[in-house]
Amino acid sequence: MVYSTCFRYEIPAGSGTSDEGVRRNRATAPTLGHMTPTRISGPITWLAVFLAVAQVLAPIVPFSGLGASPNESTTDLLITPAGWTFSIWSLIYLLSIVFAVAVAWKGATGTGSPRRLLIDLEVAFAGAAVWILMSAAEWTWATPIVLTVMTVALLDAARIAAGPADASVSRWLRVLTRVLVGVYAAWATAAVFQNWAAAIGADLADPRSLGWQLAVLVTCAVVGLAVTAAVGSVLVAYPLTLIWAFVGIIATAQGVTTAVVGVAVGTIVALVVTTTAVTVLRRRASAPTPAAAR
Numbered sequence: 001m002v003y004s005t006c007f008r009y010e011i012p013a014g015s016g017t018s019d020e021g022v023r024r025n026r027a028t029a030p031t032l033g034h035m036t037p038t039r040i041s042g043p044i045t046w047l048a049v050f051l052a053v054a055q056v057l058a059p060i061v062p063f064s065g066l067g068a069s070p071n072e073s074t075t076d077l078l079i080t081p082a083g084w085t086f087s088i089w090s091l092i093y094l095l096s097i098v099f100a101v102a103v104a105w106k107g108a109t110g111t112g113s114p115r116r117l118l119i120d121l122e123v124a125f126a127g128a129a130v131w132i133l134m135s136a137a138e139w140t141w142a143t144p145i146v147l148t149v150m151t152v153a154l155l156d157a158a159r160i161a162a163g164p165a166d167a168s169v170s171r172w173l174r175v176l177t178r179v180l181v182g183v184y185a186a187w188a189t190a191a192v193f194q195n196w197a198a199a200i201g202a203d204l205a206d207p208r209s210l211g212w213q214l215a216v217l218v219t220c221a222v223v224g225l226a227v228t229a230a231v232g233s234v235l236v237a238y239p240l241t242l243i244w245a246f247v248g249i250i251a252t253a254q255g256v257t258t259a260v261v262g263v264a265v266g267t268i269v270a271l272v273v274t275t276t277a278v279t280v281l282r283r284r285a286s287a288p289t290p291a292a293a294r
Helices: 017-030 045-057 083-104 114-137 142-161 170-201 211-231 235-253 258-286
Strands: none
Touching: 017 211, 045 083, 045 114, 083 114, 083 170, 083 235, 114 170, 142 170, 142 211, 170 211, 170 235, 211 235, 211 258, 235 258
16 A cells, blocks of 8 residues: 655654664654555454355255255346356355465455455355355345345455455465455345345235336446446456346346346446446556656
């Protein structure tokens, strides 16, 4: 993290110019140009491993016949993505376990706030497991509430992951963190609107009515574009995962409703344009000025 403000540091009166005084003054002076590495260890790291594994094992409950499977407990809508898009959970599960083990091993996440980011992801891991169990019990209104909590935590994790990196850790760990957070946060962004829509379609509105579903889809698109504008230049996995979700929506709506297809296509184009624009702006901002280059 580089600060543009210049600090003026004066030697306190009476400290002298001895080596001891200079060392004492340097120790209290502001540190510029880099971030002090923070390490995490202990139960919080092993809790992440436990919860990452728990979210992988939770689907065993419905698939063993102890409740409804996720596709049985939800309401089919005009804006529901095609079934194959949900295969992205396999990637999320794999990345989650690798990330949790890496954090327990390295004691770092590659970010400036490793503890907070880890807690955010632990909330998401636990939420994913709880969501499966509530879905199996067919608690219609509980699942979108759980996903809302997950989404809030994951968007906070996205903010941290897109911020200053901890350059003291290996590059692969920084990339792993950003990919996991980007994919997970984007999928949660799409899923939370789908879950609220499914609950509304089950109890309050006609699941074949187009108007209110378009409103939900447009709201999801606006939120996704706003997050992409904020973090998409660093977390490229976020807009890419949203594009995956909207492609799945097109696959479902094609031949059924051109309005949904149009909104989905328009959102994909907007995601590409927004990601490209913020990436170019970020690179221009970080490029050295001619005076600095000299």
